[in-house]
Amino acid sequence: MKISEIRALEDGALDKELLSTQQQLLRLCIRRKTGQVDKTHQFKQLRRTVARMQTVVNQRRQGVESGVQK
Numbered sequence: 001m002k003i004s005e006i007r008a009l010e011d012g013a014l015d016k017e018l019l020s021t022q023q024q025l026l027r028l029c030i031r032r033k034t035g036q037v038d039k040t041h042q043f044k045q046l047r048r049t050v051a052r053m054q055t056v057v058n059q060r061r062q063g064v065e066s067g068v069q070k
Contacts (some may be wrong), residue, residue, distance in 0.1 A: 001049050006056050018053040
């Protein structure tokens with residue numbers, strides 16, 4: 001998910017999407033432990049998406065409009 005798509009989400013939708021993505025990452029980690037993962041690139045994608053979402057949540061808490069502070 002791109003940062004522009006994440007910023008376009010409302011607070012409630014962002015929280016739901018963040019929780020969903022974190023659950024996907026957890027399920028993928030469990031599948032890795034059992035040796036059932038085919039697409040290992042998904043780990044990197046999901047981790048970065050979670051980080052982007054958490055960044056936007058933190059920026060909104062601090063009252064920052066965009067990712068760049070002046």
